[in-house]
Amino acid sequence: MDYTIFAVATFIVALLVFGGVFLIRPRRSEPPQQQPRQEEQATADSGTAVAEPTETESAEEPAEGSGAVAEAEPATPATAEPAAPEVETPPPSAGRMVRLRSRLARSQNVLGRGLLNLLASDKLDDDTWEEIEDTLVTADVGVESATAIVENLRTKVKVLGSRTQDDVRQLLREELLTQIDPNADRAVRTRAETDRPAVIMVVGVNGTGKTTTAGKLARVLVGDGRSAVLGAADTFRAAAVDQLETWGNRVGAPVVRKDEGADPGSVAFDAVARATEDGADTVIIDTAGRLHTKTGLMDELGKVKRVVEKKSDVDEVLLVLDATTGQNGLRQAQVFSEVVNITGIVLTKLDGTAKGGIVLQVQRELGVPVKLVGLGEGADDLAPFDPETFVDAILDGE
Template sequence: MDVLALVILAIAVLGVALVGSVLGLVVSRRRKPAPLPDTHTDVLVVPPVDPDAPPVELSAPPATLEPEAPAESLAPESLAPEVERPESTASRLVRLRQRLAGSQGGLGRGLLALLSRDRLDEDTWEDIEDTLLTADIGVAPTQELVDRLRARMRAEGGADARAVLREELLTLVDPTMDRSLRISGEDGNPGIVLVVGVNGAGKTTTVGKIARILVAEDRSVVLGAADTFRAAAVEQLSTWGERVGVDTIKGEEGADPASVAFRAVEEGRRTGVDTVIVDTAGRLQNKQGLMDELGKVKRVIEKQAPVTEVLLVLDATTGQNGLIQARVFSEAVAVTGIVLTKLDGSAKGGIVVAVQRELGVPVKLVGLGEGADDLAPFDSGAFVDALLGG
């Protein structure tokens, strides 16, 4: 083989080798190596085990606790006040005697001391008269009682002064008066009790206490908060009702009292309750305004059903001022009964006689304290015994 042929062969071999190298470089650049598998693992270091150590108990993770409901989410019913059971009438009468004896005994003891003197001269009779007047019995009833006592003590000689005084006081209080509350209606209507009196005499509180007396006798009741000029009176009456489970019909502050009274009677008739008790306003600008307002309330009520009882609430400690109030209210509306509040703690029990004589209507209820059940039916015999100190 000649030299030229060898040269050509060498050049051809070098060309082929060069082309192969270029092609291999291109292919290697297009191929990416597959990622190596992640062979990393966490290493758990286990401390050496003491063969003498007690076995370890593994506890389960704590359970997820449900969050407590906030106080605000509690249902209103769960916060409703517990309905009270008022005291019975019999129990009230027992306390009536006890409290009257403690508060009114001064009058009777004073009279007995004077009547028990060996000689009943004119000075003694004047002292007896003064004692009775101080007790707010009134001028006419006092003169009547003194005259009767003088006649009996003169005629009966050594008569028991206590027995004579009790009989004459009982006659003066007049046990023949009908003191029952007219709390029942006719022809399917509820009894309607209208309660009147000046603010400050305990009128709204008395309405609540009367409701308690009726509930204790298992009667159903609706209250009418027609004293709309005093927001406090409306809320106070509602609270009294809630305590014994009785509904109270209310209106906006300053609303027409007659309209509230009308709705109360309407509700009482609709639900078939036994008695509707209506509280009224006790403070107006003048006597004429008072008469007009109360007259309107009564007329509006009687478009649905007759008013069966009109109770006048008087503060027993006001004395002759109470008689003036009694006259005003009796002119505004026909009063059928009197409620004397705050009779405890005062020796002026003679107001019972005076106000009955003034209006010709009986004292039907007396209030003897601040407690919810410190209102009781008036008992003539218990009252006279209390005047005499038991």
């Protein structure tokens, strides 16, 4: 009895154990690739594929060929290095005025032809000679120079007697050259006698082309194989400083500058020091455009010169005059000559006026030669003044 009960109990326990193992055994999971296939199908239907990053792929860089679209970080714009200005090689100064003669001839043709026609007239009476003198005065030759020219011509015509066109032209040519003085020293001192850079100050009122002249002069020097340093001492006008730096960059001439409103004497002094350190041939100092009616500003110009002279002698003081201003330009020259020792005149815009007689008048009044002339707006239109080329351009035309 007991044995039977024990057997039945054992059977029941075994049955329960076997059935429990079967019931609690976990169901076999789906193949790992099945779920991704379902997601891929779902995203394909929507037209957008989403890829999870792997160990070798970042979330910002989707796998190649997966078709995944990911938002990338905005690219940092590259900062381009500013291009260095191209350094130009200007032509030499020799022969510039000859090459620019046609421009001068066009502007001076009225003066030359008018004089030649009057002198070649059949009757050279007092009225004709007076008209000749008026023509000269109108051309800004000046009363004293015009009177001297007429008196000398009257004497020569009376002595020679002949008044052919060639004779008249030759007489007038000789007289104009005498008044201009072809033997005057017109060389710009761009090299000092001692072992130091030559110092050139460029002065004049605003509007005459002063800063442009300083830049063009640097081109002349570089074209002649010299080295130059520019001093931007016109510290009252930022535009003038930038303009001068542009001229310097074009020919590789260093420019010494300071902030707007800085002491111009300090800039000029530093420019001379820089030229000395670099072993440059010449330093060109562009000064502020002084109004000749302002005594204080003129005094300051004298101060700039004195400050420079603490470092070096000043070899040239070039006064820039606008040839079209006539008598006003002459008054400017007189005032400037009282403040600083003017050594030479630069006449700009000489191609834009028929009043080229200012060349004669300014030399007669100041005893200072015209050394440079501006015959156009081009970078290389500043030329050493040549009296014979000037007179021939007046008389011959094109």
